[in-house]
Amino acid sequence: MKQSVLLACLALGGATAQAVTLDDEGRFQFTGFFQLTGGKVLSGEAQGQKSWSYQNFNCPCTIQNWEYVGVYEKGRGLQLDKESLVGGQLNAKLTNSVSATAQVVARPHNNHSADYMPTLDWAYVSWKPAEDFTLQLGRKRIPLYYYSDYLYIGYAYPWVRPAPDVYGWPIFSYDGVTGLYTHALGNSDWTLNASVWRGRSQDNNSAYWNNVYYGTKVSTKWDNITGTWASLSNGIVEGRVMFMNHQETTVQLPGTASATVLSDHQSTRIRGVSFNVDYQNYILRSELNQFKQRPGSASKFIYNYFLVGAGYKFGQFTPMFTTSRYMTKPNDISAREGRFTRSASVRWDFAKNLALKLQYDDSKDKSQYDYPFFGDSKLLSVSLQGVF
Amino acid sequence: MNNRIFSVVAVGLTCVMTSALAEPVVVVGASSPATAVSAEQVAALYTMRLKSLPGGGSVQLVVVEATKPQLYGFLGKSEDQIKAIWARHLFSGSATPPLEVATPADARKAMGNPNAIAVIDSAAVDASMKVVGKL
Numbered sequence: 001m002k003q004s005v006l007l008a009c010l011a012l013g014g015a016t017a018q019a020v021t022l023d024d025e026g027r028f029q030f031t032g033f034f035q036l037t038g039g040k041v042l043s044g045e046a047q048g049q050k051s052w053s054y055q056n057f058n059c060p061c062t063i064q065n066w067e068y069v070g071v072y073e074k075g076r077g078l079q080l081d082k083e084s085l086v087g088g089q090l091n092a093k094l095t096n097s098v099s100a101t102a103q104v105v106a107r108p109h110n111n112h113s114a115d116y117m118p119t120l121d122w123a124y125v126s127w128k129p130a131e132d133f134t135l136q137l138g139r140k141r142i143p144l145y146y147y148s149d150y151l152y153i154g155y156a157y158p159w160v161r162p163a164p165d166v167y168g169w170p171i172f173s174y175d176g177v178t179g180l181y182t183h184a185l186g187n188s189d190w191t192l193n194a195s196v197w198r199g200r201s202q203d204n205n206s207a208y209w210n211n212v213y214y215g216t217k218v219s220t221k222w223d224n225i226t227g228t229w230a231s232l233s234n235g236i237v238e239g240r241v242m243f244m245n246h247q248e249t250t251v252q253l254p255g256t257a258s259a260t261v262l263s264d265h266q267s268t269r270i271r272g273v274s275f276n277v278d279y280q281n282y283i284l285r286s287e288l289n290q291f292k293q294r295p296g297s298a299s300k301f302i303y304n305y306f307l308v309g310a311g312y313k314f315g316q317f318t319p320m321f322t323t324s325r326y327m328t329k330p331n332d333i334s335a336r337e338g339r340f341t342r343s344a345s346v347r348w349d350f351a352k353n354l355a356l357k358l359q360y361d362d363s364k365d366k367s368q369y370d371y372p373f374f375g376d377s378k379l380l381s382v383s384l385q386g387v388f
Numbered sequence: 389m390n391n392r393i394f395s396v397v398a399v400g401l402t403c404v405m406t407s408a409l410a411e412p413v414v415v416v417g418a419s420s421p422a423t424a425v426s427a428e429q430v431a432a433l434y435t436m437r438l439k440s441l442p443g444g445g446s447v448q449l450v451v452v453e454a455t456k457p458q459l460y461g462f463l464g465k466s467e468d469q470i471k472a473i474w475a476r477h478l479f480s481g482s483a484t485p486p487l488e489v490a491t492p493a494d495a496r497k498a499m500g501n502p503n504a505i506a507v508i509d510s511a512a513v514d515a516s517m518k519v520v521g522k523l
Contacts, residue, residue: 097446131440155475235464
C-alpha cells in the first residue's frame with residue numbers, strides 16, 4: 001500500500017513536472033524531486049565463495065548507498081526499495097534579503113523514522129546582507145565533495161548515483177551556520193564561489209555503523225565540524241577544493257552489555273579536489289579525496305578514494321564510462337578495506353524534467369578481511385529520475 | 389487616396405521592420421538598482437554561478453517561453469542540461485527556483501520584484517521594465 005502511495009507521488013510529480021508557485025509574485029514556491037530506482041545483482045563472489053552471508057545480508061550483494069545502507073542482494077531479484085525516494089522543498093522569500101527553505105525526503109527504509117515517513121533533511125533561513133554574501137542558519141547537507149549536497153537529486157547528474165566508493169559516510173548533514181560567497185572575476189566568464197560552515201551532527205541509531213559494521217546499535221556524532229570549499233568556474237571547466245575538520249565520537253550500545261567507546265573526539269580531517277569539464281557535448285568528471293584521522297587512538301582510519309568519468313551527449317542520450325576506487329590503510333583494529341569499480345551508464349532525457357538511466361557496475365572487493373565482506377559484484381540498475 | 393495607400397504601406401513596413409528588428413533583450417524591473425548586465429553576467433546568473441544582480445539582492449530568474457530558444461542557445465546548453473544545472477542549485481541550498489512564465493505579459497508582473505531579470509523580445513518592453521543588456 002505504502003509503496004503504491006510512493007509510486008503515485010512519483011507519477012504525479014512526473015506528470016506535473018513544474019514548480020508550483022503559491023502566490024503571484026513567486027514568494028512561495030514548492031518544488032520537488034524523485035528517483036524510482038531498481039537494482040538487480042547479476043552475479044558475485046567473495047574469497048572463492050558463490051554464496052555467503054555478511055551481517056544481515058545474503059550475498060552476492062552490493063552496497064550502493066552507505067548513508068541509509070541500500071544493499072542489493074542477488075537472491076531478491078529486482079529490488080525497487082533500496083534507493084527510490086521522493087522529496088519536496090518549500091522556498092519562502094520573507095523579504096528581499098531573507099528567505100526560508102525546508103526539504104523533506106521520504107524513503108522506503110529509514111533508520112530515523114518509520115518506513116516511507118518523510119524526514120526533514122534540510123531546514124534553514126538565508127540572509128543576504130550584501131550582493132556577494134549569504135549567511136544561512138539551520139540544517140544542511142555537508143558539502144564535502146562535488147555531489148554531496150545534491151546526492152539525491154538524480155536529475156542533476158549523469159549516473160544512476162554518484163560512485164558509492166566515494167560517497168559514503170555515516171554523518172551527512174549538520175546543524176549550524178553557513179556562509180556563501182559568489183563573485184564574478186572582472187569582466188571575464190570566471191566566477192568564484194566559496195563557502196565556510198560550522199556545526200555538529202549526531203545520530204543515535206546509525207544505519208551505517210549498525211548495519212554495515214557492528215550489527216548492534218551504534219551512536220555516532222561529529223562535533224566541531226569546520227569546513228570550507230572554493231570553486232572557480234567559467235561555465236565550461238570547474239575546479240573545486242574542500243577542507244573540513246571535525247571530532248568523531250562513536251559508541252557501540254549493545255542491548256544488555258555496557259557501551260563500548262569506539263572513538264572519543266577523534267580528530268578527523270577530510271579534504272578533496274574535483275575537476276569537471278562540460279565542453280560542448282563532452283563531459284569529464286573527476287574527484288580525489290581523503291579522510292584521515294590523526295594519531296591518538298587505535299581507531300584512527302585513513303581512506304583514500306577517487307572517481308573519474310567521461311561521457312558524450314548524443315542528442316537525448318548521454319553515455320558515460322566511470323571508474324572509482326576506495327582504499328583504507330590497515331591499522332591496529334582493522335585490516336585493509338577497499339573496492340575498485342568500473343561503470344557504464346547512459347542517461348536518456350526523454351521528456352521535460354525527466355530522465356531514464358541505465359547503469360552497469362562491475363565492482364571488485366579489494367578488502368583483506370579474514371571473512372568475506374560485500375565481495376565482488378556485477379549490478380544492473382535502472383532509474384527514472386525527475387524534478388518538479 | 390494616395391495618402392491612404394501610403395499609410396497602409398507605411399504601417400506594413402513598420403510592422404515588418406519592427407519584427408525584423410525585434411531581438412531578445414535582457415530586462416530588469418523599472419525599480420531595480422541594476423543599470424547594466426553584461427553578457428558574461430547573464431550567462432553566470434542563468435547557470436546559477438552568480439546569485440545576485442549587480443547592486444541587488446537574491447536574483448529572481450524569469451524565463452519566458454517564447455525566448456527560451458534564444459536564451460538556451462546563448463548559454464550553449466540544451467534545455468535538459470540547463471534544468472540539470474538548476475536542479476543542482478535549487479535543491480542544495482544555493483539558489484531559488486526560476487519563474488517560468490508563458491508570455492511577456494506574465495514577465496511584466498514579475499518585474500514588480502526589483503531583483504527579477506528576464507530575457508524578452510524587445511518589442512514587448514514597456515515602462516514596467518528597463519533594458520540592461522543584450523544576449
